[in-house]
Amino acid sequence: MGFVISQSEQEEIDRWLLKYPPHQKQSAVLPALKIVQEKNGGWLATEHLDAVADYLSLPKIAVYEVASFYSLFDLKPVGKHKIYVCTNVSCMLAGSETIVGYLERRLGIKMGETTQDGCFTLKEAECLAACGGAPAMQIDNTYYENLTPEKIESILAGLNG
Amino acid sequence: MDNIVCFRTHHLNPPWSLQSYLKVGGYSAWKRILVDKVPRQTILASIKASALRGRGGAGFPTGVKWGFIKAELPGQKYVVCNSDEGEPGTFKDREILLMNPHQVIEGMCIAAYVMSATVGYNYIRGEFWEPYQRFEAALEEAKKEGLLGNNIFGSGFDFHLHTHLGAGAYICGEETALIESLEGKKGFPRYKPPFPATYGLYGKPTTVNNTETFACVPVILEKGAEWFLKLGVPGNGGTKIFSISGHVNKPGNYEAPLGISFQELLKKAGGVRQGHALKAVIPGGSSVPVLPAEVASTLNMDYESLAKAGSLLGAGSIIVMDETTCMVKVLARIAHFYTQESCGQCTPCREGAGWLWRIVHRITQGQGSLKDIELLEDVANKIMGRTICALGDAAAMPVLSFIQHFREEFVYYVQHGKSVVYSQRTSRSRKFLDYSGEVGGFISFG
Numbered sequence: 001m002g003f004v005i006s007q008s009e010q011e012e013i014d015r016w017l018l019k020y021p022p023h024q025k026q027s028a029v030l031p032a033l034k035i036v037q038e039k040n041g042g043w044l045a046t047e048h049l050d051a052v053a054d055y056l057s058l059p060k061i062a063v064y065e066v067a068s069f070y071s072l073f074d075l076k077p078v079g080k081h082k083i084y085v086c087t088n089v090s091c092m093l094a095g096s097e098t099i100v101g102y103l104e105r106r107l108g109i110k111m112g113e114t115t116q117d118g119c120f121t122l123k124e125a126e127c128l129a130a131c132g133g134a135p136a137m138q139i140d141n142t143y144y145e146n147l148t149p150e151k152i153e154s155i156l157a158g159l160n161g
Numbered sequence: 162m163d164n165i166v167c168f169r170t171h172h173l174n175p176p177w178s179l180q181s182y183l184k185v186g187g188y189s190a191w192k193r194i195l196v197d198k199v200p201r202q203t204i205l206a207s208i209k210a211s212a213l214r215g216r217g218g219a220g221f222p223t224g225v226k227w228g229f230i231k232a233e234l235p236g237q238k239y240v241v242c243n244s245d246e247g248e249p250g251t252f253k254d255r256e257i258l259l260m261n262p263h264q265v266i267e268g269m270c271i272a273a274y275v276m277s278a279t280v281g282y283n284y285i286r287g288e289f290w291e292p293y294q295r296f297e298a299a300l301e302e303a304k305k306e307g308l309l310g311n312n313i314f315g316s317g318f319d320f321h322l323h324t325h326l327g328a329g330a331y332i333c334g335e336e337t338a339l340i341e342s343l344e345g346k347k348g349f350p351r352y353k354p355p356f357p358a359t360y361g362l363y364g365k366p367t368t369v370n371n372t373e374t375f376a377c378v379p380v381i382l383e384k385g386a387e388w389f390l391k392l393g394v395p396g397n398g399g400t401k402i403f404s405i406s407g408h409v410n411k412p413g414n415y416e417a418p419l420g421i422s423f424q425e426l427l428k429k430a431g432g433v434r435q436g437h438a439l440k441a442v443i444p445g446g447s448s449v450p451v452l453p454a455e456v457a458s459t460l461n462m463d464y465e466s467l468a469k470a471g472s473l474l475g476a477g478s479i480i481v482m483d484e485t486t487c488m489v490k491v492l493a494r495i496a497h498f499y500t501q502e503s504c505g506q507c508t509p510c511r512e513g514a515g516w517l518w519r520i521v522h523r524i525t526q527g528q529g530s531l532k533d534i535e536l537l538e539d540v541a542n543k544i545m546g547r548t549i550c551a552l553g554d555a556a557a558m559p560v561l562s563f564i565q566h567f568r569e570e571f572v573y574y575v576q577h578g579k580s581v582v583y584s585q586r587t588s589r590s591r592k593f594l595d596y597s598g599e600v601g602g603f604i605s606f607g
Contacts, residue, residue, distance in 0.1 A: 019282075019323040024363055026345035030328045034287070062345075069347040069504075071329030072287045084288075088249045089447055089480055090406035092494050126331060126498055127249040127447075128288055131406035131478075132413040141290035 003047040005055055009035050013055065025056045029066050032056060033073055042082065042121075043074040071126075079114040079121040081159055084138040087124055090131035099135045100124075102149045106156070165392070166400045167253075167376045168416045170261045177295055179302040182263035188308055190382035191267050194274060195316040201232055201275050208275075208378065210386035212398035216253075217243055217334070217371030218446065218476045220464045223378075229358035230366050232277035239367040240272045241343065242283040242375055244292070245327055245334040248446035249498060250478035253402035254372035256414050258285070258292035261376065262299035266322060268375030270309070271382065273320045276368055280321050283372075284339050287328040296324055331502035335550045336369040338504065349506045350550035371476075373402055394420030397463040401474075405430040407481040408437060423460040426479070437483035441566070445475020447495050448555030450562030451488075472562070487580040488567040492559060493521040499556035510553035513544040517560050524571065527578030534571050538564060 005013070013032045020027040032052045037044050044067055053063040067073045074082075085103060087096045100111065103122055107115050114121040130136035133145025144155055164171045173181035182188065194204065209224030230238060242265060246254040257265060269281050285293045300322060303309050311319045325343050327333050333342045337351035340362050361367020377399055381389045390398040397419040403426055406412045410431025417426060423442070433439050442457035443449060450472040452460070460470055467474045482491065496518035503514045520537050523529050541557035548554070564571060573581040 019325070021363065024344070027325070027343060029345035030287075030342070031326055034326065034328065065347055066328075066345065069330065070287070070327070073328060087494070088498060089443070089491060089494055090250055090412075092491070093407045093480070093482065093486065125288075126501060127247055127251075129246045129252040129255045129286070131250055131252050131404060131480075134406055134412065138288060143288075143291065 003040075003045075003051050005036060005051050006039065009039055010055070026058055026062065028056060029058070029063060030070070033063070033067055037073060042078045042080070043076060045075075074121075077114070080119050081139055082121050082123060084123045084125035084128070085111075086126070086128045086130065086134070086136050086138075088127040088131075090127075091134040091136060094134035096135040098149075099137070099147050099152070102152060106152070163400065163416050166380050166389075166416065167257050167261060167264065167373055167402055168414075169380070170264075176260045177262055177299065179263060179299070179306060182261070186383050187263055187379065188267055188306075190379045191270050191308065192314060194271065194382070195314040195318060198316065201277070204271065204275050204382065207381060207386040211381045211389040212393070212396050213374065213377050213381060213389065214397065214464065215371055216373035216377070216401065216476065218248065218448075218473075220474060223370065223374055226358070226370070227272065227275055227368060229356065230276040230278075230368055232275065234366075237280070237363075237365045238276055238278040239362045239365055240269055240276060240278045240281040241336075241339065241362060241367055241369045242269055242281070242372055243334060243336065243339055243369050244283055244285040244289065244296075244372045245339055246289075246372070247286060247331040247334050248448060248476055248478060249495070250404060250406055250443060250446045250480040251476045252404045252406070253414050253477070255289060255292055257372050257376050257402070258289065259295050262292075262296045263303065264376045264379055265296070265372055266299060266303050266309070268378035269322060270313075270320055271378050272368060272370065272375065273322075274318060276366075278368075279319045280323075282323050282325045282343060282362075284325045284327060284333070284343055286333075287326050293324060293326060300324070330504075331498075332504040332550075332552060335552065338550065339369060340367065347504070349504055350552075352549055392418050394418075394461075394463050396465065401462070401477045403462065404476070404478045405481065406479070408434045408483040408486070409481050410434055417462075420461050420463040420466070423457055423462060423479075426462060427481070430481075433481065433483050437485065439481065440484045440486055441482045441488065443478075443480040443482075443559075445473045446478040447480070447498065448551075448558060449473040449475045450558050451566060452562075453566045485582060487582040488563055488570045489521065489525055489574045489580060492563040493518070493525050495559045496521045496556070499552065503552060503556070507548040507550075507553060509544045509547040510556060513540050513553070514556040516540045517544075517556060521560075524574050525580075527574075529571075529575040531572065531575055533575065534564060534568070 012035045016028045016031040049063045053060045135147045136145045169185050170176040170181045213223040214220040330348045332338045333348040335350045338348035342348045357367040392399050400416050401419050403415050415429045439454040443451050464474045499514045500518040503510045505511045520533050541560040544553045544557045
């Protein structure tokens with residue numbers, strides 16, 4: 001139990017807690033996990049989950065089951081940037097297969113893997129609700145639409161690893 | 162004439178600011194209600210008369226839903242906005258949140274007033290970081306303007322509106338799963354009854370409406386129920402945001418009257434991409450039955466017309482497919498989606514969705530048999546109607562409709578080990594269909 005939620009993370013979680021009734025701290029589990037995940041390398045180890053449970057006065061299992069249920073929480077190490085490529089119907093019709101193939105070749109990894117330098121994790125996304133701009137992907141918190149290999153090159157270059 | 166309800170700020174710069182919203186008449190209904198102390202029943206009657214129906218997919222009359230809440234009873238009540246948009250093919254709520262967030266806020270304020278709810282939440286899917294920030298900024302503007310908070314405009318009415326962020330789960334678009342998620346739990350849909358109107362968020366009476374539904378409300382009260390009703394066709398008031406994607410020249414969101422013909426809507430989206438012919442249409446998001454071109458071409462886009470044609474309007478999410486589309490492969494992708502997104506609570510859905518996916522996948526790998534087609538229908542029929550929420554039906558309906566309308570493509574695939582569409586280039590690898598590892602993982606999760 002080496003991990004302690006930092007002061008700034010606590011303050012951020014506290015701002016979320018203000019939104020819910022005082023006896024409903026559990027409502028802040030999702031935002032709290034997101035905050036702790038983003039500040040600690042993009043993934044959640046058991047000690048992070050335990051710390052969130054402690055902070056919100058919840059049984060550990062209440063946090064574990066949430067962390068393992070939602071797709072935006074990672075329970076294993078990931079790269080600095082997470083690339084979520086949508087391959088659902090509208091993106092598939094717009095050629096997401098080419099986009100996935102290009103990214104896999106360009107990064108030298110398969111779907112679900114992380115580059116050796118720890119820069120990128122490539123993930124398959126279910127519908128991102130960006131079908132009007134298919135094929136689409138999300139990197140960290142940003143959406144990118146109407147993708148082409150050229151566009152992907154310039155997006156990756158802009159991220160500087 | 163088209164951008165008159167949810168997209169009415171689109172022509173302004175920037176469309177999302179408070180100033181732009183005020184310019185088109187925004188918050189005038191809210192102010193009038195508070196200053197004139199308009200009786201709740203009067204507002205409720207307007208919403209009912211407007212024939213506004215839930216824009217999230219079910220099409221349930223909004224006024225009737227609001228009427229389920231007993232506003233006069235003491236105790237905390239909640240209004241919740243469902244911005245957990247995730248139905249494949251649907252991308253309208255994202256644009257509403259980005260382009261016209263204040264109209265959603267005003268709609269929620271009015272709903273809160275009608276149901277005497279002093280607290281509201283907008284549940285925004287976790288991926289929508291940009292719309293979340295845009296909505297938060299709009300909330301700040303509205304608070305500064307005194308449109309939210311305590312004793313708004315000296316009316317004695319309090320309303321506090323907050324955002325909540327999801328974390329990636331399609332099931333949370335189901336209203337009781339959304340409530341569970343808002344309580345900080347896994348998104349497991351609840352048994353109904355009790356319905357949220359009696360036992361919702363934190364066990365209190367709660368109304369959950371879709372983002373677009375809330376955004377329709379202020380305009381109804383500004384311009385009148387009759388005006389809104391007449392935009393559409395009987396029983397289908399208003400315009401609707403149609404999300405059009407797939408093989409069209411100009412994919413995007415188009416606001417158009419309910420009851421507009423499919424042909425006219427397709428024209429707005431630039432028609433089927435150059436040199437190609439319409440083959441099939443999914444008219445309401447991936448959960449609804451697919452329709453072949455000859456049926457879709459004669460459709461009017463309203464709830465009843467689509468039901469009569471054997472499908473559903475759903476969220477108005479139109480996926481257009483041309484003659485190059487392999488229906489077996491599209492179904493495989495759809496089946497994979499429901500396998501991934503089944504929450505795992507009900508056995509028929511958790512196991513059945515996996516079966517459906519594995520069987521279609523087997524066919525796309527050239528390892529199917531004719532019996533598999535019957536097996537697909539059998540499994541789908543055994544999921545239908547046997548689950549707590551509609552995700553089970555949503556997994557089954559595409560399977561049944563794809564086979565009903567395109568059976569010969571499935572038969573061809575089984576007999577030749579390749580698609581009738583791609584028959585010239587079978588060797589092409591299709592990596593996106595290769596998920597066998599993940600599916601095994603999913604089953605052990607359940």
